Amino acid sequence: MTHSEPLSAESDEAAHRCLVAGFDGTTTVPDTLKRLIDRGLGGVILFTRNVRDAAQVRELTDTLRALRPDLLVAIDNEGGGIGHLVRAGAPDVPGNWALGVADDPELTGRCADALAGHLAGLGISVSYAPVADVQGRPDNPIVRTRSFGPEPELVARHLRAWITATEARGIASCAKHFPGHGGTRTDSHHDTAVDPRPRQELDLAPFRAAVDAGVPMLMSAHVVFPALDPDHPATLSPRILTGLLRDELGFDGVLVSDALEMKAISGRYGEAAGARLALAAGADQVIVAVPDLETTLACRDAVLDAIRTGPPARQRVTEAAGRVRRLAERYAAPSAAVRDWDDGAGREAARRAVRAxxxxxxxxxxxxxxxxxxxxxxxxxxxxxxxxxxxxxxxxxxxxxxxxxxxxxxxxxxxxxxxxxxxxxxxxxxxxxxxxxxxxxxxxxxxxxxxxxxxxxxxxxxxxxxxxxxxxxxxxxxxxxxxxxxxx
Structure with missing residues (x-):
């Protein structure tokens, strides 16, 4: 296959399935995004910029699905101060560290259920949560209270409760950031992050627990682990994404990258090269969260160019797209009926943490x-x-x-x-x-x-x-x- 040879419709759709795009707008869908969706775009990610109120969000998600019913609509929805749905009436639940202090997995499940029930009512099908990172360094600048705590087993038991409750609502949960961001002293949004610990000290137990609990998605970390792969951040590392996650931990769900515009990727590789390398390493989807759709198009073009290089790249993208397609079959349509959730669970958890x-x-x-x-x-x-x-x-x-x-x-x-x-x-x-x-x-x-x-x-x-x-x-x-x- 040469660079000038046209791609098949199947390969074109597969490349688009592997992308998650951010965009601007609360009521209308940009024309460029419509064209991406028409060609098979795998998902969109919403931010505060896309949220005015609950009715508007539901109208927006209905509009997106009218364009393509199997489009995955995703959002970061960790709870506490991490989230984008306050204007849409997000349930009040504390962040993960407070849940870990209360240390009642049943209560954690009730909080996760409230968040997932709210998402279902808004027509959002993917929650990029929970955080599986262990807060291991006192000077870590990015995980902190987003973690359930400093001990892997504590994190693991709350992950299990969160994943189970979210699944019961028909929402896809996503444990992040594999294989852990809690051992760094750098925020990968801003620069290259490194976890220098030997392999036996890495916090893999929560991710094993998430896989065992049936989590349908994992998100990779833009972190270099010299003990695993000294040359690449996890998002771009075949040793970590394929060798460790797929072969050793046995994960066969959708692996999505953290946002490619984060400086740990964009600053060294560029978003487009990052998309190509992440998919080659074993990722199934890459997130381009910035609303500039030209960046998404550049990433798409890089994936299409990779497919043109021959069967290995084409087979890898086809495999990734197949996982995304199976995920969409299971989760793309939000629950038809949204039961009430426990409005008091978050208050109870926050109070128990403070009073502990x-x-x-x-x-x-x-x-x-x-x-x-x-x-x-x-x-x-x-x-x-x-x-x-x-x-x-x-x-x-x-x-x-x-x-x-x-x-x-x-x-x-x-x-x-x-x-x-x-x-x-x-x-x-x-x-x-x-x-x-x-x-x-x-x-x-x-x-x-x-x-x-x-x-x-x-x-x-x-x-x-x-x-x-x-x-x-x-x-x-x-x-x-x-x-x-x-x-x-």
């Missing part, structure tokens, strides 16, 4: 300073803060939320101390180890008010305080506010 620790004496009428990093654009909704949740349970409370160091920290601290004069002061930080400006500002306030109630909305660390929400989802912050004010 020694709590400070409740205070009323407090002034709260909430320090946290800006929302991650690829992951977070970011519309929640602790002052708002505290005022909801104690209208006499006041507060300030801050996502970056003020130009005049000393002046800011002086103003806070003035506002809090004669009142309790609460200072919350979120992962201050990674964002030292928070610790500096907290210490300025503690110097003026040694009686300050200290709190954390991220991973608890020495010096952070006496009460922790273990996440920044709205329900996490409400549970923390209730503990501070003695309410709920």
């Amino acid at each position: 620790q020694a709590l400070p004496r409740p205070v009323r009428g407090a002034h709260v300073v909430d320090l946290f990093p800006p929302p991650h654009p690829a992951l977070n909704w970011g519309g929640e803060d602790l002052p708002a949740e505290l005022r909801a349970v104690d209208p006499t409370a006041t507060g300030t939320a801050l996502t970056r160091e003020p130009a005049d920290p000393e002046g800011f601290a002086e103003e806070v101390l003035r506002l809090a004069e004669g009142r309790p002061l609460v200072v919350a930080v979120c992962d201050a180890r990674l964002h030292p400006w928070q610790a500096r500002l907290r210490d300025l306030l503690l110097a003026g008010r040694p009686d300050t109630v200290r709190a954390s909305t991220g991973l608890p660390e020495p010096g952070d305080g006496t009460v922790c929400s273990y996440g920044r989802g709205r329900v996490n912050l409400r549970a923390l506010a209730e503990a501070v004010a003695g309410a709920g």
Whole structure:
């Protein structure tokens, strides 16, 4: 076969099946996307940019399926502060770390059921969750409270509960990020990430548990594991995707890449080469999450060019497309009937996590300073803060939320101390180890008010305080506010 020889219709459709595309729009489908769908596009991924309200999302997913009934409609839907469906009435469930602290798999299943039931009602068929990563390094910048915890077996038992509950709703779950992102000190959204541990120390047990639980999808990590393959990130490594995942762990579901525009791939290889190499390594679908459909087209063209090189590439893409087709037969059509889910499961879990620790004496009428990093654009909704949740349970409370160091920290601290004069002061930080400006500002306030109630909305660390929400989802912050004010 030469580069000038036309492809068969079957090969053309197979190449499109292997793509998941992001796009702009809440009510209309771009013409370029329509053409991709007509040629067999495997899936689309929705983000906050595609969400206005629940009715609009359902109308959008119906419109997409009218173009092609077997199109998979996917979204990142981990719960807590990680998700894009707040405007569409997403159930309030805490992030995974809080579920791990509560450590009740039945409760985790109820939370996963609420998320999956909501997706079914919106016509979304694939949930890129749960996170199977073990939070192994205190300086890891990307997993953190998205993980169920620091121990592989803890993570494994909650994965099983999540996958089972999601499957019962007819939604495809996707355990991520194989073979783990918790041992890195770099966010692969921004740069090459490396896990330097020897093979025997890698956290593969949760992924084995997910495969044993029948998870239909796994997502690869853009992480280099020198003990497994020193030359390629997992997403592009035949040794990891085929040798380890397929041959050793026995996974035969759909393996999807993390987004190709992440700098660990795009910065070194480019999205188009990344698509070609990922599929050759053993991936079945690649995600192009950016709304610029020209990038998706470039990835598509790279896959078509690969097919033209001869039978090995054509057979690999045909195999991948077959897995995607089987997944679509099972999940593409959302459940016809959506039963009610347990609206209280998330509140119960968040409260149990907060109250699983020694709590400070409740205070009323407090002034709260909430320090946290800006929302991650690829992951977070970011519309929640602790002052708002505290005022909801104690209208006499006041507060300030801050996502970056003020130009005049000393002046800011002086103003806070003035506002809090004669009142309790609460200072919350979120992962201050990674964002030292928070610790500096907290210490300025503690110097003026040694009686300050200290709190954390991220991973608890020495010096952070006496009460922790273990996440920044709205329900996490409400549970923390209730503990501070003695309410709920």
